[in-house]
Amino acid sequence: MIIQIEAESDIPIYTQLTNQIIEGIARGEIAPGDSLPSVRAFAADLGVNMHTVNKSYHELEKKGIISIVPKSGAIISPTERISEEKKQQIITDLKPVIAEALVLGVNKKEVQEFVNTILGEMKER
Amino acid sequence: MSFLIFFIVTLFIAVIQTFIPYLVKRTIVFGVSIPEQYIEDHMIKKYRKHYSLSVAFLSIIILGSYIVWVLGNERVDNQIALTGVIIEFALMLISLSFYLYYHGKTKLLKQQNKWVENLKAMQVTDLSVRKQDEMLPWYVYLLPILSTVGLMIYTIMNYDILPDLIPTHWGPGGEADAFTDKTPISAIQLTLVLLIMQLMFLGIHTATKKSGIKLSATSLQASRNRQLSLRKYSSWLLFIVLLAITMLMSYFQLMMIHPEIGEGTVKMLIPFGFLLLVLVGTLIFSIKVGRSDKELETRVEARIMDLDEDQYWRGGMFYFNRNDPSIFVEKRFGVGWTINFANPLGYIIIFLPLILIFLISFL
CATH class of the missing domain: 1.20.5 (Single alpha-helices involved in coiled-coils or other helix-helix interfaces)
Structure with missing residues (x-):
């Protein structure tokens, strides 16, 4: 899945990241069980600060969209019944x-x- | 012999320096990033051509004079070698000056034409690009490392039959020409240096693997091809060079233990073969990587460009970017990698082993 960040946008980079990952899951480009790249690799590939990626991952985790497992990284969670x-x-x-x-x-x-x-x-x- | 070596090395440098503008990443012109929409600009083409013609012309004159100078009189090897080193440096200085000149001109051209105005800066990556990475796995390095450890043990087992003088330096013909007294440390000194080099190469390999795979928003496929071939082929080249170094140094070590294996023409051929392997390997590597992003036709529809990173590149050559966790990044002028000077890890990987080798050699 392609992630494209607009560097000089009013929307913060971590929010752009979060939104694009969610849209990617919704479009079916990445599926539950797939793992996202490590924070370091993602930041290095995209050319952004590691904190930015970290912040986005934590936001996604808070929303219940990914789970961060120590050692194996960030994994997209399966769909649960919505309350x-x-x-x-x-x-x-x-x-x-x-x-x-x-x-x-x-x-x-x-x-x-x-x-x-x-x-x-x-x-x- | 030394004339031939210096001539080949200098010719190699001249050829590479001449063609660099055509081997670098497509959107980088003399260390300045140019939006994809303008890389075919006629002024840019002119700069590239002028640089190459100037460097080629001066190289031919210098190499020609070197041949005439060597053939003209009876020269001793020392003179030939010294002059050889001087002309190699002269050539590099000349191409560096031309580079700096055109770096300045390209920067001005970009500014005057306002190429980056009205273009939206984008940063892009592909979540699956890491799966396409074909760098060698790290454990292939175990092979040369184990062989060196084995050789170290073998040397210690044969300590009694070692000569009283341990060679520490070899001439271009593979002949030992400097010695030190025999001690348990000096006996394994060469293998120790080799082991540190192997660990250093393994460190470079690992750091490269962790470094970013930088894709371009305007030429996604071309940049992907280039980054993946750069990673794959540089990992091969690094490993092949390390194997060659391992064989060369192991051969010297074995020759010290068993002098009879070093007789005959093999002694001459091994160092020469080593040099040739490194040069040919580098040449193939440069061409393969250099062409990897030129064969695709890219058309940019949108008014976008890649994020302009010129501010992080001093003189278009030295990369300082605190935000980038990469230890190595692709060179801007040349084919290969350069270090991210803002990342202290890079210094440790490069300089710590060099300091250790230096200490072992002189203490």
Whole structure:
């Protein structure tokens, strides 16, 4: 899977990393059980600081997307049953983005098309 | 004999120096990074051509004069060797001066044309690229290391039959020409130096393997080809050179224990064969790696470029980047690796063994 970081973006590099790894899993380019490169190798290959990769890995671990196993590295976790609480959290996160789109003049049908386009790129786990 | 050796080595240096601009990474021109969109610029092509023609022209004059000078009068070996070393350094200085001149001009060209403006800087990697890495496994180094340890033990077992004077230096013809008194330490000194060199090479190999595989956002496939061939072939070359060093030094050691094996033409041929192997190996390596990213046609659609790392490269030659955990990185002017001076580990791998070898040789 290709990871592409925009160096001078407003979005911090570790967030870009986290988002791209999550999208990669959603698209099926990397699968549960696959391991991510070691922090050192990843940072060296991408040309970023080791702390940046570390921060992203910890963020992914906190979200329950990877598990960091000492010695064997970061491994993508299998899908678990999602809790109602978590679902509510996702709706809360989604709300401001959709609201912003509507306020900016996108109509509801278009929002639905956007969501469908994005879903089209990804597959269900 | 020494004329032939110096002539071949100097010719080799001249050829490599002449062709370097065509063997370096595609997006680096005289140590300056140029966005993929502009690498075919006519001024850049002109600079490359002028550099190569100038270095080639001066090399021919220098090598020609060397031949005339040697053939013209009866020269002693010492004179031929000294002059040989001087012209080798002269050639390197000449190409360095031309490099610095064109480094400055390319930097100016990049600035004046505002090539990096309006291009988005990207950093890229492929999560699966490490799986495609074909560097030799580290344990192949066990073979020469064990052979050296064996030779050390064999020397100690045969301590009684060793000569009273232990050779410490050999001339270009494979003939020992400096000696020291026999002690248990001096008897295994050569094998000890060899062992340290082997560990140093193993350290370099491991550090290279851990160093970053740097891909380019604008020419993903070409940069992947180049990085993977650089890693693969440099690990081969490093190992072959180490095997050759091991054979050469083991041969010297065995010759000390059993002088009868060193008779005849073999003595002359071994050091010469060693030199030839290293030169030919380096040449093949440079061409293979140098061509690895030139054969692909790349078209850049988006307004993007690779992150400009010129700020980390002093003079386009010395790399200081605290953020990069890599110990070695690909050279900007030449084919091969250079050390990340901001990473103290690199100093330990390179200088600690050299200091140890120095101490063993002189104490």
